[in-house]
Amino acid sequence: MKDLKLGARSSKDSQRTVVTVGSVQVGVDLVLIAGPCSVESEKQTIITAQKVKEAGGNMLRGGAFKPRTSPYAFQGLGLEGLKILEKAKKETGLPIVSEVIDTRDVSWVSEYVDILQVGARNMQNFSLLREVGRSKKPVLLKRGMHSTLAEWLNCAEYILAEGNPNVILCERGIRTFETYTRNTLDLNIVPSVKEVTHLPIIVDPSHGTGRLSLIESMCLASIAAGADGLIVEVHYNPPEALSDKDQTMDPLMFARVASKIRKLWSFMKDLNHSNQVPAETGKPDENN
Numbered sequence: 578m579k580d581l582k583l584g585a586r587s588s589k590d591s592q593r594t595v596v597t598v599g600s601v602q603v604g605v606d607l608v609l610i611a612g613p614c615s616v617e618s619e620k621q622t623i624i625t626a627q628k629v630k631e632a633g634g635n636m637l638r639g640g641a642f643k644p645r646t647s648p649y650a651f652q653g654l655g656l657e658g659l660k661i662l663e664k665a666k667k668e669t670g671l672p673i674v675s676e677v678i679d680t681r682d683v684s685w686v687s688e689y690v691d692i693l694q695v696g697a698r699n700m701q702n703f704s705l706l707r708e709v710g711r712s713k714k715p716v717l718l719k720r721g722m723h724s725t726l727a728e729w730l731n732c733a734e735y736i737l738a739e740g741n742p743n744v745i746l747c748e749r750g751i752r753t754f755e756t757y758t759r760n761t762l763d764l765n766i767v768p769s770v771k772e773v774t775h776l777p778i779i780v781d782p783s784h785g786t787g788r789l790s791l792i793e794s795m796c797l798a799s800i801a802a803g804a805d806g807l808i809v810e811v812h813y814n815p816p817e818a819l820s821d822k823d824q825t826m827d828p829l830m831f832a833r834v835a836s837k838i839r840k841l842w843s844f845m846k847d848l849n850h851s852n853q854v855p856a857e858t859g860k861p862d863e864n865n
């Protein structure tokens with residue numbers, strides 16, 4: 578891909594970026610980010626965080642600033658939400674992933690979160706990209722719902738060019754003519770990203786499908802396609818959720834899906850390991 582400089586994968590053997598967040602190495606370990614769409618209250622967030630932790634999630638998501646289609650819909654708790662997330666981190670040890678939507682908020686929001694999320698609607702907000710690029714925090718850059726791979730990777734390039742190498746890409750579905758699902762989860766993009774960049778990529782089947790019944794299969798398909806992890810919506814009581822309740826798992830479902838994801842992850846690791854060509858002989862290892 579000709580416009581890429583810092584994000585480009587230069588050769589087949591080039592090193593992949595590993596983004597360290599607490600004890601998780603994104604790009605090496607399975608990343609399992611889960612939590613509510615929106616931070617709604619201390620009780621909701623802390624109970625959900627504990628359930629996420631129990632089920633083996635290794636980061637907590639939760640929106641304090643919600644970019645909603647309608648200006649009259651719940652917009653998030655802002656600073657209060659970030660303070661609740663900080664408490665949830667204290668209780669569980671889970672690093673926090675939360676969205677920032679305004680350049681003016683980047684520096685103070687960074688004090689509360691471990692990963693700054695740039696949402697699909699802001700993927701091409703170039704001033705926001707430059708601002709998160711100037712921060713030292715890892716950035717989760719979601720794919721815009723109308724964006725090509727090249728447009729998306731150029732947005733990552735804006736962040737990298739400001740001196741922040743810690744970019745994690747996130748596929749969250751694109752708009753197509755299909756209406757059965759909220760979006761069309763584009764899993765072609767996972768191996769495509771791996772082909773042209775060294776950046777890690779995770780997948781968001783919650784926004785990618787908008788349907789609870791499809792989330793498990795799309796989580797597993799994402800891992801099989803080579804994703805470095807997943808971000809999903811979980812609420813301790815989904816019918817009460819103030820946003821995205823139809824795509825939000827309850828803790829029981831999340832625990833079941835998470836256990837399958839872990840099994841598939843280790844199977845894929847073995848599979849990829851057995852496919853590796855030993856450097857000395859240049860031939861596949863016949864013992865495997």
Ligand code: PEP
Nearest residue numbers: 640696697698719749784
């Ligand atoms: C979110 O993850 O909370 C979100 C709003 O997602 P997206 O930007 O992908 O729509």
Ligand code: MN
Nearest residue numbers: 614810820821
């Ligand atoms: Mn949501």
